[in-house]
Amino acid sequence: MTDAAQHTMVGALNQALHDALRDDDRVLVFGEDVACLGGVFRVTDGLLDGFGGDRVFDTPISEAGIVGAAVGLAFAGWKSVVEMQFDAFSYPALEQIIDHVAKMRMRTRGRVDMPIVVRIPAFGGIRGKEHHGESPETYYVHTAGLKVVTPSSPLDAYRLLRHAIADPDPVIFLEPKSRYWPKEAGELAFDGPGIGVGRVVRDGGACTIVAYGSMVTRCLEAAARLEPGGIDARVVDLRSLSPLDVELLERCAVETGRVVVVHEAPLTLGMGAEVAARVMELAFDHLAAPVARVTGWDVPYPPAALEQRYLPSVERIVEAAREVVSY
Amino acid sequence: MTDAAQHTMVGALNQALHDALRDDDRVLVFGEDVACLGGVFRVTDGLLDGFGGDRVFDTPISEAGIVGAAVGLAFAGWKSVVEMQFDAFSYPALEQIIDHVAKMRMRTRGRVDMPIVVRIPAFGGIRGKEHHGESPETYYVHTAGLKVVTPSSPLDAYRLLRHAIADPDPVIFLEPKSRYWPKEAGELAFDGPGIGVGRVVRDGGACTIVAYGSMVTRCLEAAARLEPGGIDARVVDLRSLSPLDVELLERCAVETGRVVVVHEAPLTLGMGAEVAARVMELAFDHLAAPVARVTGWDVPYPPAALEQRYLPSVERIVEAAREVVSY
Amino acid sequence: MEAPEHWAGTEPERVLAHDGTPVGDTDVGLSDDQLRAALRWMILARRLDAECIALQRQGELTVYPGFEGQEAAQIGSALALGADDFVWPTFRELAAAIVRGVDPVQYLWYHRGTWHGGPYDPRATRFGPICIPVATQLCHAVGYAIGVAKDGSDAVALGYIGDGATSEGDFHEAMNLAAVFRAPAVVFVQNNGWAISVPTRRQTAGEIWKRAEGYGVPGVRVDGNDVLAVYRATADAVARARRGDGPTLIEALTYRIGAHSTADDAGRYRDPAEVEVARRFDPIVRFRAWMSASGRIDEDGVASFEDDAERFANDVRASLVAEGSPPAEWMFDWAYAEPPATLDRQRREALG
Amino acid sequence: MEAPEHWAGTEPERVLAHDGTPVGDTDVGLSDDQLRAALRWMILARRLDAECIALQRQGELTVYPGFEGQEAAQIGSALALGADDFVWPTFRELAAAIVRGVDPVQYLWYHRGTWHGGPYDPRATRFGPICIPVATQLCHAVGYAIGVAKDGSDAVALGYIGDGATSEGDFHEAMNLAAVFRAPAVVFVQNNGWAISVPTRRQTAGEIWKRAEGYGVPGVRVDGNDVLAVYRATADAVARARRGDGPTLIEALTYRIGAHSTADDAGRYRDPAEVEVARRFDPIVRFRAWMSASGRIDEDGVASFEDDAERFANDVRASLVAEGSPPAEWMFDWAYAEPPATLDRQRREALG
């Protein structure tokens, strides 16, 4: 891998899985269509050939069974990286995830780790069918015992997935489908910020725009549009939705005094609610304006024809930033 | 029913189901152990005798199947009131609830209503076993297409359940187990505030304590403790978690300038996050202090021996109120 | 390979041999006109399927899951239903949909990304919304069946499901509920050998129809490429349900000739030779052979059906491509019976 | 009523008739010492069960689900396991737990509300955490079985489940996964006739063991009150799994003599006459009759077991009531491997 190398997120995730399987022979990769097909998005392409059917295998269509099996495999000392084919198809596994994946460590008084990674191609924006464009993060972030992360770029996708697989705790790994194919140049490296750490992807002092996953790029576009108008917006990529990097949120809120949070998920109890509440708790006296939330609407995710009317647009983000700045 | 009559919440809910079955012959009541046994909490006691096995029936242990059947029954013109035996046992039905109960109306362009009520004995405080004391509201409140309500008193339980059953949209009805047995005197009546409307259960000007379900009583106790110290706290019972009564939240925030929100669910993305975010959006310039959240900790619900160390105590609520007032 | 591997094991019920020669009683209760109508539907359906794939290639549909090879399974079963019976489909039953009278253009709104589920009226057409989360629709079918039975109607609910979806918990819960409540339901499994890239042998170690006994209901294995056998097996199951004798599980052995969908590349996991073998068992060729051999149709008759199919496909295309985008209001109009105040505010923000 | 209704249908495998007279080969592979040990365990277990109910009445346990009548099913199956085999229990397998060497006091921490799941070490005891969401543990059992097989171990996973829980989707998914992967797993259904207030006939319309064929695995129906038959059926299934021949589904016909739990009032839904009938088939009486008739034990022998049971129950009580409350730190200590900063803050707030 040379510095010049260009990576898509699909390629970076594939490399991360490959390297994790290579570095730790307790790692398994399984799920629906992940082996022979290499996954419907090709994220697991070539892993079967590289590591054999004992470590990389296809399963029947049984999300609860897949995740439940991962729990049993953890008792047997295996680290499972399972794939839920699309966001909504992780819902059949929610009982296993909430009741067991998240609680087994506490239940066993720390005697049994749950080093399970649940990979979920998530979020919308790809003109997908119903149930193929949802943002399930709230269900997981609210569930104590889980960690939840989502990358916004190929290089960070590699790093976060390596960290997730190495983590002794269960990690829900949300992959922004709409960012699967854009390329990024650089070296795929494990080192660098892990889980629990957010990052500033654009500096600025006028306001802080907080986002994650698919929305980070849009926020950067918005920031670029704001610049000519004299508004230099800082953009934060949360990366880790649980645990949240509250120190970073506090610092940005204190330094800029104005915060906008952006996500695809519906407004009510979306991540923006937690970000807003934390920012108020940590930086109330520094806030010059209420935290603005730019999110999907409180309706089911719409069909392809309307999804761009549902997702936060660059215009809406720009508008919100202008409002908090001029508040 | 005379004004003097004393009602427990179990009795009020039972009466509401009885009256709904009597007033509308399209209403069905089914679930695990609801018919012959009358429910593990006796909420459905006597309904089988009163209305027969065609309208009140026991099912196999199949939460997904129960809720899925309710969807099919709605297509056939039936209004199902189903019971999930305990909070955590509603999780196997989450896929059916999120993918179908919440979305079917939109999917069919309004052609098919989903008049389904999912009754869930919820929250903790009864020294229950694991999975018997959880607060699942966030999973439902974040799901667009659902309504979510929870009563805090017997008389309101009757009213809310009647409204929920009459509602053409699906309603998740959370019953605070720990409030099942205390009595309230008065007449069980359908009229009065419906879904989407919160209520002030104690007036006061120093601060507003927002709660729902099981925590309302504790907040009233806290308010009583604060009074001698010269802090007259207003207490709001949200009643309706989705839709939220944002007008009421705005008014109270504007009038008192100080808000505390209390719930059993873990802090992160619990209802308190949404309340805090809304209050900031609607009353920023009137806020004298950051909205304080007094909640369960971000850990799995603990065993009986520790639950009172997990649940918001009167002391913690009092403490938080003092802090926002003296901020 | 003699035949697709998932057809091995118990011999399925069959009326016509693969070459169209009768091996059972061909009087399955269909008049000659109805038999001709069945053949016509099969020819129309296949032509429409090809048109949809073309429409997708041209960007008029987002993703399209074809059903080539499954015409007999879908049409034979759909024709066995009465007007009041209700179909609960997956995402692959366009052939059954048109037989049931669903407007194909409205149906295709779904694959065009215009609206979820299919905007046709599911109550009026007695054809449920297109269902994506596999197996979940069976619970709806069973609930519906329980509901109509309560109303004293003799209507039956038929739920389609694929081989892969039978691995889901909802398949099991629906089957068990149907059996316990003796619901007037028919669970019709189209075992087309594949669940995206996973062959039936890696989906289950048993024969799907054999699961019936465990639920205490009848199970039937039928040649899903024999439209007469499919019709008879379904008609029997429907009659049983109507009589109040409860549900039936039908496993129809067929084959997915195409890829899982236009987004799928079957070449990555499936030997083309297998498809060539499967093509030898084409359901239309078989039925047509018997129809002509038995003097029920001649070349001209078939030719006229093909003309109809051509016109049908062209009409569908014409109307579909003329469809515009749905108004953004639709996002807000039907989320709730009356939108809450908070949502109204969002609506204004979104549309204003 | 001759026998509990859910025992009707297929005759279960049986070694001893209800009165203890042999009806099959009594040499099931247990030495006389092992047979005496089995009887001793059954007597100890029943005495402990009674003690737990008393402890609950006295407020020393929160809620307790008794297992009276299921001693043969639990102990016969548990004794058929090897040291490396792993049990995945429900909430009612205290008898199996003590046989497997789980400290009953630690086990009862669960029912005392001291800690979830049972604080015993599940890896060291090869006994999984007490599992409440019914049927979910079977998926763990199957995953564990798949995992140990990957390590070349010949260990087997045995998952217990109740009749009612077999209606859950997880039962189906676990069975199907086990079959597809030929996992070394045994699914042991204790059909005790009731799921709280719901009798087996309203839980399923078929016979549970017959579901096996649909998954392509062997199914066995055994008299769950015949400890020898249970032992043999389980030992055969375990041997099959060890050989790499995959999973087995066992339905053990037994009876829940007590209420669902100390919180339940069975009088509301169950005819006491049914319980009286069931008592005639007591598993301990049956086994003990054969043991004495065959000269394997005498009155003194039984009396000494009863003394052991008395001591055992008293010791458990003494240690249990001596247990204090867990420290509040425990809430925070194990939620994550290293608690995140945000949680540390909460910890200080809670404990400080």
Ligand SMILES: Cc1ncc(C[n+]2csc(CCOP(=O)(O)OP(=O)(O)O)c2C)c(N)n1
């Ligand atoms: C709950 C759920 N999990 C996963 C998927 C993704 N998915 C769509 S179709 C499909 C394969 C279905 O195979 P089968 O049931 O045999 O139907 P077929 O495609 O052959 O018609 C899968 C896994 C889904 N739609 N729903």
Ligand SMILES: Cc1ncc(C[n+]2csc(CCOP(=O)(O)OP(=O)(O)O)c2C)c(N)n1
């Ligand atoms: C998923 C889920 N739903 C509901 C319950 C509530 N519940 C606890 S035990 C029980 C009955 C179980 O019956 P069965 O499986 O026959 O086991 P038994 O109690 O007879 O040992 C039910 C419904 C649960 N624990 N888990």
Ligand SMILES: [Mg+2]
């Ligand atoms: Mg298939």
Ligand SMILES: [Mg+2]
């Ligand atoms: Mg039972």
